[in-house]
Amino acid sequence: MISDNQKFNKTIKPNSAFLSQLKDKLPEFFTKDNQFNLNKFKLELQNNNVDELKDGYQLNFIGKNYARRQAGEMPTTVVVPDEKQNEGEGKESNNLFFTGDNLEVLHHLEVGYLNKINTIFIDPPYNTGSNDFEYHDSFEYSDDRIKNMFGLEDEQVESLKSIQDSSSHSAWLTFMYPRLVIARRILSSKGTIFISIDDNEFSNLKNICDEIFGEANYVDTFVWESRTSISNDSPISLNHNYILVYAKDIQQLQWYGDPLSSKEYKNPDNDPRGPWKLTPLDANKAGGDTVFGITNPNTGKEYFLLTIESGLLIEMALKD
Template identity: 85%
Template sequence: MQTDNEKYNGTVQPNTAFLNELKDKLPEFFTNDGSFDLDKFRNQLKNKNINELSEGYQLDFIGKDYARRQAGEMPSTVIVPDEKQNKGEGKNSKNLFFTGDNLEVLRHLEAGYLSKINTIFIDPPYNTGSNDFEYPDSFEYSDNEIKAMFGLEDEQVERLKSIQGSSSHSAWLTFMYPRLVIAKRVLSSKGTIFISIDDNEFSNLKNICDEIFGEANYVDTFIWESRTSISNDSPISLNHNYILVYAKDIQQLQWYGDPLSSKEYKNPDNDPRGPWKLTPLDANKAGGDTVFGITNPNTGKEYFPPHNRIWAFNRDGIKRLMDDGRIKFGMNNDSSPKRKLFLKERILKGDYKTPSSILRDVGTTKDGTNEIIKLFKSKCFSYPKPTSLLKKLIKYTSKDSEIVMDFFAGSATTADAVMQLNAEDSANRRFIMVQLPEKTYHRNKDGKEVPSQGSKVAYDAGFKSIDQISRERIRRAAKKIREDNELTLPENFDGSFKHYRVVKPIKQTLESIEDFDPNNTDLFTNMVDGFSSQSLEVAGDAAGEDTILTTWLAKDGYSFDTNVEEIKFGNYTAHQVENNRLYLINEGWGADQTRELLNQLGTHQLEVQSVVLFGYSFNVAELRELENGLKQLDSKVTLIKRY
């Protein structure tokens, strides 16, 4: 019998090593049979692809090039910390909640959380045609800019812009595509994404996930029994949803499955090794060529593997199992051979049971609704997922301190599930939730607030937006968990979160930025103030410096629990991060501060590799003095000017 390495070596081609390296870096360009999809790779290299507009709705959907471009764009927003929450109840929390457009949030998170998220669950809009989805992008580019970007004609520009406010398949795909591309980037190499969907977009979602994550990284699809009651308004009652499962890298997938059940293991022959069960001896033919007869010593009958199958062990392996009493020919010694598998062996190995693709007995949307009613005393959110479902999915991929993300947070069921699991198994999973501040009301022509369709209960309960429901759900759920687990709750239980709002700068600030001349010797406008929560017209008590620093830390790849130290230069406060970077944001820096900084750097009282400054707070003279001083240092310190 050949060793595994010998078998593998027999299949090696001249380009195998190159293809293996390519597959490791770009698994999405390989098909299920392991071959490289050259056409798909060639299409990604194209700068422009107008076939999507001439061919209509296929995988080359209207808006695909635009969606691809969005996946590569930098954020156009800033991150405003909620200082009241973050310095109050969330002070020591490592959980994060972002209010804002999830595409912008993902762009901000990409640098700091690249390949760090272990589990992603999302429940995006299903695009049922019942006003649950409209494409939100307003195409801020002019027609001429769009023409230049994508090489389009006037008629094609109009077709592209037709998806604005649309609920077409192309509009939905254009919306989902860039979000999934960035989601893949932040997933860890062993990570998993779960995506809940129904029939309306299932096939389209499967297609773009195959393209983005790679067909080979498709794990499977769970069919979740989301309701048990029968509906009589259609020929077949729709009682299920789908949950697509993709790995970042199927070869490194971290997957635990269901816990072992001792009920399956018995000990009818009083084997001293304890309870056991019978498992098949045969295996997939692709694994080798171990085909031979196994004789039942009690009956003399010879057995071979089933058609197109092999034995899972070679002759020596089968003999060892026979000698050890680990092979039985059925419970009555009258059927094909099977292996005795002992429960204690599987427990010692940390084995798990392979789950079924059918998810039953994990709660329904009715159970999710009942959880909302218990927490809020009202049905303030429609069709929430039950925590029992989310707990099951998270346990498949997470055991300890991994990060779980949901960027369509809704009622924050995922956060609730993470906290419940941590209370049960004393793990330290962390969550990142993202929710758009979708209003629960609109204003009529008289300017009066009127509850939106389906949101009256939430509005009457005092919630003006969905993200408010999400955050309050986390608070109330954490309180309930503490009450239910008073004696057993782990000391390090994290039942809170830090909160950030991701918003666009106001028009006045943008105009000031546009008019700013870095060569002016005087500064006429304090640009920092334009980024305070008050100027941005959001709650949170954040100063402009807080917003700019938070946004920059994310841009520079720091996580949101990074330690930031205040450094004083006279009456000027700077911020140092990990002995690596020094941030100068506010106005007020002058010659005295430059001399003090250079002195501390030259005498090694301060160790940094770069100084990052907010260019709008420095006139040209201050900049030149600082720049020239840093150049004269023996140790190289880079000056980074940002505008």
């Protein structure tokens, strides 16, 4: 027996999810038979003096349309409680722990948690070439169905199927794309996603995140020390990885924590400059004093002078 979700999945196309989102936001540009009226949309742009459209670029890869279609599918499995886990350490927990294919789990989360998640952290395969990633997908449809579904020629179908059990960049991107699309959907309007990665796929990840989340919603990239030892297997011993940070809507971005403020600091010696505060010493636009004395907390006497220029300590001397 075929479920409703399975029937739905048989009918969707690579652009189905996008058109569905577009219809939610711009229903006035859709016809009775759910077709997007491009001419009406262009006319509306002209009427509102939006006549300058910037040239852009996008990242294309083998399997992109297939990945876009996967992003629009519905879950075809059933979530079953783990009675043993629920009677163990997780008995009193309010958390949810899912075991299964992560794309299918994300589809389930999309059903119940659309626009509700504040923070997502993912640590995907880095695709280092050390057997840490292979793209396993059965491509359950026949070649003819794939050709009709995506409008492909025979050679293009073979190219698509070539990423099976592959660790190519295209295979990795096909794996990541639908997962990031759904992750964006379940983020709240104030939500943030953190994605750990290394040099092997950093540039590709940045490109698809710009496409999915929007370049304007890029927050920053954290560089963190991932190892302290020195490697001799390459000309340069790299000891860092990255965490890319994107917001669902950077205008509504909300960090969950207590921000630093001057209220946290006091001024017990009544220094005329006020309480200590975070001020970049290498960007002192006001031309203020960059000579600082170090006071002995026991005697109250000043022993050293520090001169700081461009963020660097350049002088340390005893004071008479």
